[in-house]
Amino acid sequence: MSEAVLEVKNLVKYFGKRKIIDNVSFEVFPGEIFGFLGPNGAGKTTTIKMIMGFLAVDEGEIMINGINIRSDYESAMSSIGGIVENPEMYKDLSGQLNLEMYARLHDGVTPERIKEVVELVGMQNRIKDKVKKYSLGMKQRIGVAQSILHKPKVLILDEPTNGLDPSGIKELRDIFKKLAHEEGVAVFVSSHLLSEMQLMCDRVGIIHNGKLLGVKPIKKLMDEATGGVFYRFMTKQAQQAAEILKVDYPEKVRNFTADYIELEIEEQEVPEVNRKLALAGIPIFGVNKLESSLEDAFISITGGGNSIA
Amino acid sequence: MRKFKALYINEMIKISRKLVVIIVMGVMVLGLFGYGGIIKLTELAQKRYDQVDMSGSEQDWRKDEMRNMLDNFKSEKANLQDEMDKADEEMKKQYEFQIKSLDVQIEIYEYAVEKDIYLYSGGYTAVSLRNMMDLKFSLINYEGIPVEEMNDIQRAEKKRTEDEISKYEEIIEKSDYRMYIDFQNEIIDSDTSMTEEEKQIMRESNDLRVKIDPTGEISASSDYDPLSSYITGIENIKKSLLHNIDYTGYGSIKPLTPSGRQELENSLAVQIYKLEKGDFERSNNYMQVELSDVAMTGMLGFGTFMMICMVLILAGGAISQEISTGSIKSLIISPVKRYKIFFAKLTSIITAGVATAVVLYIVSILVHGILFGFANGSDYIYAINGKAHELSFYIYRMAYIGLEFVDVLVYLVFAYMLSIITRNTAVSVGVSIAIYFGGNLVNLFLSATEIFSGEWLKFIPFNNMSLADRIFKVQMNNIGISGLFGLNLNAPSSMFSVVYLVVMLICFGYIALDSFNRRDIK
Numbered sequence: 001m002s003e004a005v006l007e008v009k010n011l012v013k014y015f016g017k018r019k020i021i022d023n024v025s026f027e028v029f030p031g032e033i034f035g036f037l038g039p040n041g042a043g044k045t046t047t048i049k050m051i052m053g054f055l056a057v058d059e060g061e062i063m064i065n066g067i068n069i070r071s072d073y074e075s076a077m078s079s080i081g082g083i084v085e086n087p088e089m090y091k092d093l094s095g096q097l098n099l100e101m102y103a104r105l106h107d108g109v110t111p112e113r114i115k116e117v118v119e120l121v122g123m124q125n126r127i128k129d130k131v132k133k134y135s136l137g138m139k140q141r142i143g144v145a146q147s148i149l150h151k152p153k154v155l156i157l158d159e160p161t162n163g164l165d166p167s168g169i170k171e172l173r174d175i176f177k178k179l180a181h182e183e184g185v186a187v188f189v190s191s192h193l194l195s196e197m198q199l200m201c202d203r204v205g206i207i208h209n210g211k212l213l214g215v216k217p218i219k220k221l222m223d224e225a226t227g228g229v230f231y232r233f234m235t236k237q238a239q240q241a242a243e244i245l246k247v248d249y250p251e252k253v254r255n256f257t258a259d260y261i262e263l264e265i266e267e268q269e270v271p272e273v274n275r276k277l278a279l280a281g282i283p284i285f286g287v288n289k290l291e292s293s294l295e296d297a298f299i300s301i302t303g304g305g306n307s308i309a
Numbered sequence: 310m311r312k313f314k315a316l317y318i319n320e321m322i323k324i325s326r327k328l329v330v331i332i333v334m335g336v337m338v339l340g341l342f343g344y345g346g347i348i349k350l351t352e353l354a355q356k357r358y359d360q361v362d363m364s365g366s367e368q369d370w371r372k373d374e375m376r377n378m379l380d381n382f383k384s385e386k387a388n389l390q391d392e393m394d395k396a397d398e399e400m401k402k403q404y405e406f407q408i409k410s411l412d413v414q415i416e417i418y419e420y421a422v423e424k425d426i427y428l429y430s431g432g433y434t435a436v437s438l439r440n441m442m443d444l445k446f447s448l449i450n451y452e453g454i455p456v457e458e459m460n461d462i463q464r465a466e467k468k469r470t471e472d473e474i475s476k477y478e479e480i481i482e483k484s485d486y487r488m489y490i491d492f493q494n495e496i497i498d499s500d501t502s503m504t505e506e507e508k509q510i511m512r513e514s515n516d517l518r519v520k521i522d523p524t525g526e527i528s529a530s531s532d533y534d535p536l537s538s539y540i541t542g543i544e545n546i547k548k549s550l551l552h553n554i555d556y557t558g559y560g561s562i563k564p565l566t567p568s569g570r571q572e573l574e575n576s577l578a579v580q581i582y583k584l585e586k587g588d589f590e591r592s593n594n595y596m597q598v599e600l601s602d603v604a605m606t607g608m609l610g611f612g613t614f615m616m617i618c619m620v621l622i623l624a625g626g627a628i629s630q631e632i633s634t635g636s637i638k639s640l641i642i643s644p645v646k647r648y649k650i651f652f653a654k655l656t657s658i659i660t661a662g663v664a665t666a667v668v669l670y671i672v673s674i675l676v677h678g679i680l681f682g683f684a685n686g687s688d689y690i691y692a693i694n695g696k697a698h699e700l701s702f703y704i705y706r707m708a709y710i711g712l713e714f715v716d717v718l719v720y721l722v723f724a725y726m727l728s729i730i731t732r733n734t735a736v737s738v739g740v741s742i743a744i745y746f747g748g749n750l751v752n753l754f755l756s757a758t759e760i761f762s763g764e765w766l767k768f769i770p771f772n773n774m775s776l777a778d779r780i781f782k783v784q785m786n787n788i789g790i791s792g793l794f795g796l797n798l799n800a801p802s803s804m805f806s807v808v809y810l811v812v813m814l815i816c817f818g819y820i821a822l823d824s825f826n827r828r829d830i831k
Contacts, residue, residue, distance in 0.1 A: 052642050055829040074312070077644035084642065088635030092326050098639070101322060104315040105643040146639065 004029050005065050005079070005186045006051070006154045012059035013046055020046050022210040023060075028154065028186045033176060035201030035218070036190040043210040044190040045085060048158050052084055053077060065153050078106060082156030082188075087143025091132035095123060095142045098131060099149060106150035113149065120175065121145045136163035144172065148179065155179065156188045161196060173200050230254050230264045233277070234285040244280050245273065262290070312645045313653055320657035324623065330661060333619040337665070338672050340615065341608050345676035348604035352681075355600070371427045379418040386411045406449065413445040424481060431537055433489045433525050434481050441477040444470050486525025490515050510547045514540050521584060539584060546577045575692035582690050582697035601681035605706065608676065612669035613713045617720050617745060620662045624724035625738035627654050632732050632830065641830060651825050655725060655818075662717050666710050674706065689781060705781070712777035715810060719774065720745055722814050726821035748774075767801035773809045 004027035013021035021043050028034045038044050049055045051062055053069065062069045067076040089098045099118070103109035118127050121141040131139065140163055147155060157176070161169045177200065179185040191197055197204060198218065205215040214221075235241055238256040245253060245263065254262040263273065270287060277284055324330060386408055393404040417438060418428070426434050451459070451467045459467070473496075480489045497503070497511045517540055521527070527536045549555065550573055555565045565573065631637035640650055677686060686702030700708070720741055727737035752771035766772055780803055801809070 049829075049831075054638075054641050055831070056827065073646055074644045077642075080642075080644075082642060084638055086635065088638050090323060090636050090639075091634065093322070097322070101319040102639055102643065104319060105312065105645055147642075 003066065004063075006188060007063040007066075008047070008051070008060070009063075010060040011047065011050060011057065011062070013043075013050060013055060014058050020210050021050070024207065024210070024212045025060075026205050026212060026215050028188050030153065030186050031180055031184045032202040033180045033187040033189060033200055035197040035204040036188060036207065037192070037194060037197060037204055038190075038207035039192060042207045044192075044207060045158055047207070048082070048084055048156055048188075048190060051156060052080070052082060054084065078150070079153040080156060081147035081150060081152030081154070082158070083140075083143040083147050083160060084156075084158050086136075086162065087139050087146070089131040089139065089142060089146075092130060094130055095127045095134070098142065099127075099146055102146050103149055109150050113151075117145045117149055120148075122171070137165065137168055140164055140172075141168075144175070148185075152185070154186045154188065158190050159192075160189060161191070161193060169196070176200060230262050230290055231270060231273075232260050232262045232288040232290055233273070234260050234287070235277070235282055237282045240280070241277055241282050244276065244282070248276065249273070313649050316640075316645060316649055316653035317657055320653050321660065324657055324661050327623070329619060329622050333615055333622075334665065334668060337612055337615040337669065340611050341669070341672050341676050344608050344611055345604050345673075345680050348600055348607065349680040352600045372422070372425070375418060375422050375428065379415065379422060382411050382415045382418065386415065409449045409452070410446060413442060413449070417442045417445070420481075426481070433486055434484065437477040437480050437489060441474055441481075444474050444477070448474075484525075486523070487519065489525070490519050506551055507548070510544055510551065513547070514544050517543070517581075517584065521587070539580075543577065543580050543584070546573055546580065549573055550577070571694075574695040578692035578695050578697040579690045582692075582699070586690075599687055601677060601685055602687050604681065605673065605677050605686070608673040609669070609706070609709060609713065612665075612673060612710075613717065616662060616665045616669065616714075616717050618742075619665060620658060620717055620721045621724045621741045621745070622738055623658045623661060624721045625728050625741055626734040627658060627725055627728050628825065629728045629732045629734040629737060633734065637830060647826050648822060651729075651822050655722070658721060658725065659718070662714065662721060666714055666717075670707060670710050674703065691781075709777050709781055712780060715776050716774050719770075719810060719814060722817045722821070726817045726824075729821045729825045767805060768809075770809075770813065773801060773806035776803060776806060776810075779803060779806075 006028040008027070009025050011021050011024040012019065024043070024047060026034075036044055036047070046055065050057050051064075051069075053073070057070070062076075064076040065079040067079075069076040089095070090101075093101075096114075096118075099114050103114060115124075118124050121144050123138065123141050123145065126134070126138060131142070134142065140160065144157075144160065147157070155176075160172060160176075164172060173196075176187050176189070180187045180202075189197070189201065201218050203215060204218050204221055206213045206221075233241065236259070238258060238261040241261050242253050242256050245261075249263065249265065249269075252263050252265050254264050256262065265273065267289075274284055274287065389404055389408050389411070393401055393408070396404060421428050421438055424434070426432075426438055428435055428438060448467070448470055451463070454463075456464065476492055479485075480492065494512055494515055497508050497515075500508070503511070518536065522536055549565065550570065553565050553570070555563050555569055628637070631640070641647075686706070688702050689700040689705035691698055691700065723744070724737055724741040727740055728734065731737055748771045752769055755766075755769060
């Protein structure tokens with residue numbers, strides 16, 4: 001892999017005396033989509049705001065395209081683009097004027113480039129309208145257009161699919177994938193929509209309570225977290241079943257409720273388990289083969305899913 | 310610098326789309342026309358009044374009054390003669406004296422009617438006639454005393470009185486103003502109660518009279534003599550300087566301070582300069598000020614008020630509004646350092662203020678020109694070290710607005726600072742406007758209660774504001790002491806104020822910049 005274009009080292013942020021971000025470090029490379037996952041309040045937006053210059057960095061370093069934002073803020077920031085929380089524009093001005101104003105602050109953004117980007121996000125018909133007339137989805141598109149206007153090396157997107165309809169989400173996902181995989185942009189996406197990330201990201205970093213729990217390629221993460229496949233036996237006597245199965249399959253019981261018991265076993269073991277339960281007089285109404293999702297991986301890493309949306 | 314320019318252009322685009330700018334500009338222009346119009350109407354009404362005043366019927370009325378007085382004197386004399394016939398010897402003498410006095414009055418009034426002089430006017434012929442009357446009254450005392458029985462002094466006095474009467478008669482007969490002035494000078498010379506310096510002052514006044522009004526026309530043209538009262542004002546200043554006494558205080562007389570003396574000398578120079586320029590004539594009305602000046606000053610005051618309102622709304626919302634709507638995000642994610650954003654915003658608001666000031670200048674000059682004539686603006690006369698200088702109307706008013714803008718700038722930076730610190734538009738606009746309106750009240754209160762006294766008063770911010778009115782002092786033409794009029798004795802020197810305001814601006818600016826640079830935008 002080539003050099004990292006976004007490098008965060010030992011980042012710390014206090015709000016008052018509370019440590020909101022605790023020693024967070026990660027790297028994002030060109031051509032990849034990096035997912036930044038965490039429940040609400042984990043510190044996703046705070047980290048992004050520190051990268052984008054909204055919040056002062058209390059401790060640690062942020063390097064963008066190899067430039068420390070402390071030493072040369074303007075050059076560092078010129079290779080970054082993004083949306084923080086909701087995209088906010090000047091509502092009394094048209095989308096076009098908003099983009100022109102933003103372009104003025106960057107080098108080498110031509111009127112043609114603005115037109116090209118507007119067409120990319122599919123806003124060419126409404127671009128002359130005032131921003132206050134836009135729907136949330138349209139604002140989101142203009143926000144994306146603004147963030148990629150100056151061809152940044154790093155694209156930072158905070159919950160970019162907020163307020164978009166499914167087809168819009170798909171379009172946007174394709175844009176990000178194209179930017180990363182074809183144009184070599186490093187895309188950094190934060191979200192709590194985990195299924196969304198599963199479809200888009202190459203690597204994922206999970207943040208919880210201000211701490212980065214780990215950065216893994218998405219496949220590896222899911223494999224590690226669960227072993228992948230498990231079987232769900234539908235029965236009304238799951239507790240009894242669990243006690244019986246503990247003897248022969250001590251580590252395999254994944255979970256049980258009033259309606260079912262889940263076992264992490266191989267496919268060939270299913271008839272044997274079924275037979276044992278039948279002999280013990282526990283009726284089985286059905287067996288499902290299930291695959292664990294990123295959601296499950298997430299819950300198992302962060303130790304509980306109470307705060308997951 | 311390139312980034313700063315880009316930011317500045319963006320800020321100007323935002324400001325130009327703001328409704329408040331358009332509204333304030335519109336209200337200001339309409340208000341200027343309205344204000345000028347009202348003053349013009351006042352002037353028209355006054356002119357009509359003046360015309361009525363000067364009409365022929367007024368002259369007739371004066372003649373009638375003189376005749377009536379004459380008739381009164383005559384009938385009174387007849388009454389007294391009747392009374393005298395019945396009275397005893399002791400009373401007769403008294404009546405005789407009264408009748409003699411009446412004879413003098415009858416003689417003078419008959420003479421006045423014959424010469425068509427209104428005895429109560431300020432013209433030199435009327436003054437001569439009144440003096441004549443007084444002299445004739447004093448002659449009554451010598452009647453009945455034979456010349457042989459008088460001593461030398463009495464004889465000389467009688468002779469002098471008779472000479473003066475004939476001199477006045479000659480002046481009136483010939484309508485010779487120059488002779489009148491020469492005669493006044495003679496009287497001054499022979500007056501033993503005055504010092505040589507005081508005589509010199511009086512003579513200088515007479516020289517001025519002749520210089521400005523060689524034929525006595527102005528002095529005789531109406532019952533109120535503007536020239537004379539103006540010159541009396543100058544005389545008073547000269548006397549103040551001569552005796553080193555401050556006559557200008559209300560009731561209290563105290564020695565002049567060195568700065569008061571300087572002020573008075575400058576005032577004197579200004580008054581004399583104006584007199585020689587003929588400025589006193591223009592303000593010959595009851596209000597004693599030129600209405601076009603009132604209109605101009607009023608328009609500029611109103612414009613400054615509008616300017617401050619606009620600037621406060623813009624600056625008070627500059628940062629806080631962007632934070633509350635979230636639009637600050639597109640600024641923060643741009644590759645520009647925060648101090649550039651800070652200065653670009655500040656500069657753009659100042660630009661909006663300057664643009665308003667330019668509109669104010671142009672529109673007020675236009676309104677003034679249209680309503681009162683473009684050539685009729687009053688120039689500003691001032692004096693440095695006792696030497697008078699003149700600032701042309703257009704430059705004077707431009708400089709005036711420039712100085713008013715210093716106030717605007719102070720409020721602007723203050724509101725901007727509040728906007729950054731409180732991040733609340735309502736609070737920053739509200740507090741700044743409250744201070745703008747309430748500040749002078751607080752100042753009055755502080756001065757009145759003497760919580761701060763003497764030296765400390767000059768450290769109250771409001772005492773250092775209003776540079777325009779302190780440097781360009783209100784000019785009251787017909788009042789001799791105009792230079793001192795409206796002088797706030799608590800106000801520090803202009804130089805002190807400028808330094809004070811600059812320091813204050815730098816403090817406000819630094820606090821705001823530091824807060825904007827360092828604080829997180831959540």
